[in-house]
Amino acid sequence: MLESALGFAALFVLMVLRVPIAFSMAAVGLAGIGLMRSWPAAFSSTATEILDIAKYTLSVVPLFVLMGNFVSRAGLSRELYQAAYTFVGHRRGGLALSTILACAGFGAICGSSIATTATMARVAMPEMRRFHYRDSFAAGAIAAGGTLGILIPPSVIMVIYGIMTEQSIGALFAAGVLPGIVATAFYMTASSIVTARNPELGPPGERADWPTRLTALKNIWGVVLLLSGLGSVAAWLRHYLRREERSENSLHRDRLLTAISSVREATSLDDLAAMQSAADDILRETLACHEDGAIEDGDLTAFGLVLAQFHQAIVDRRAVIAQMSDADVAAKPDGGVLQPFPISTAAR
Numbered sequence: 001m002l003e004s005a006l007g008f009a010a011l012f013v014l015m016v017l018r019v020p021i022a023f024s025m026a027a028v029g030l031a032g033i034g035l036m037r038s039w040p041a042a043f044s045s046t047a048t049e050i051l052d053i054a055k056y057t058l059s060v061v062p063l064f065v066l067m068g069n070f071v072s073r074a075g076l077s078r079e080l081y082q083a084a085y086t087f088v089g090h091r092r093g094g095l096a097l098s099t100i101l102a103c104a105g106f107g108a109i110c111g112s113s114i115a116t117t118a119t120m121a122r123v124a125m126p127e128m129r130r131f132h133y134r135d136s137f138a139a140g141a142i143a144a145g146g147t148l149g150i151l152i153p154p155s156v157i158m159v160i161y162g163i164m165t166e167q168s169i170g171a172l173f174a175a176g177v178l179p180g181i182v183a184t185a186f187y188m189t190a191s192s193i194v195t196a197r198n199p200e201l202g203p204p205g206e207r208a209d210w211p212t213r214l215t216a217l218k219n220i221w222g223v224v225l226l227l228s229g230l231g232s233v234a235a236w237l238r239h240y241l242r243r244e245e246r247s248e249n250s251l252h253r254d255r256l257l258t259a260i261s262s263v264r265e266a267t268s269l270d271d272l273a274a275m276q277s278a279a280d281d282i283l284r285e286t287l288a289c290h291e292d293g294a295i296e297d298g299d300l301t302a303f304g305l306v307l308a309q310f311h312q313a314i315v316d317r318r319a320v321i322a323q324m325s326d327a328d329v330a331a332k333p334d335g336g337v338l339q340p341f342p343i344s345t346a347a348r
Helices: 002-016 021-036 039-053 056-073 076-088 094-110 113-130 135-149 156-165 169-197 210-218 221-263 269-291 297-323 326-330
Strands: none
Touching (some): 002 021, 021 039, 056 076, 056 094, 076 210, 094 113, 094 135, 094 169, 135 169, 221 269, 221 297, 269 297
């Protein structure tokens, strides 16, 4: 307990000294393991952790955040807010509605709730204060809209979740579209209800004419271009992940082929039952991948052929074991150990 408290204290001290959080955590962890165990163990653990997180699919996480920074620096976040404001800003609580819509658009580019909230706070908060919005209501609208950053794809959390649970990231992105739209609509509905009950929370803004609205829409062409590019990236990522899953299916076939070779070493019916159970697990994993669309019909057919060979090997070995009585086994010169029986080359 004392060691943990000292570790947290050291971490806070380093952060107060403006050391980046990543380096602070790494330094505290390395020093803690080195002092409590040994320094060779600390350096070995550090190298292991680096290898564990050195995954290609995790590279999209900092790239999403970097893209959000590019969008913010280029002024696209302000143009998003301005485009939403020209359409709904004249309504009661319209600036809050504009903020939520802009958060949804920015979240579809960045993928981080923290970045979405921080960016839109710089853009929307001064405008809402200019129209005398209550700070609590303005901050609530920005905070609620910021949560859309991890729900609307691309989402950093979805990428991490997909990697940890070995799920299709493309499917997770597709599953987040409709909930993101529904959440945006509910947030806007809640803001409208709150301002209808208490108009002082969010006075209406200025009404924009249609030429101004069309000009605002033209100014967000960069966002549309980025979203189009993200669609292409998502399609490529899904193709890449499906290729990885197909290679996993090949691994399943290799495991089954290895099991066929092991059948000839079985000396009892219990061994055969254990091998059959392992093959059933491999079959269930393969069928689950096929139902998810990760394995094509041709790959499943190839797996089925190997599975038929495995079952035939099980039947053949079971027949050999059943034909041997205890007396026959004891009479064998090798002490009763069953000798491997030949399996056809195709079965191998």
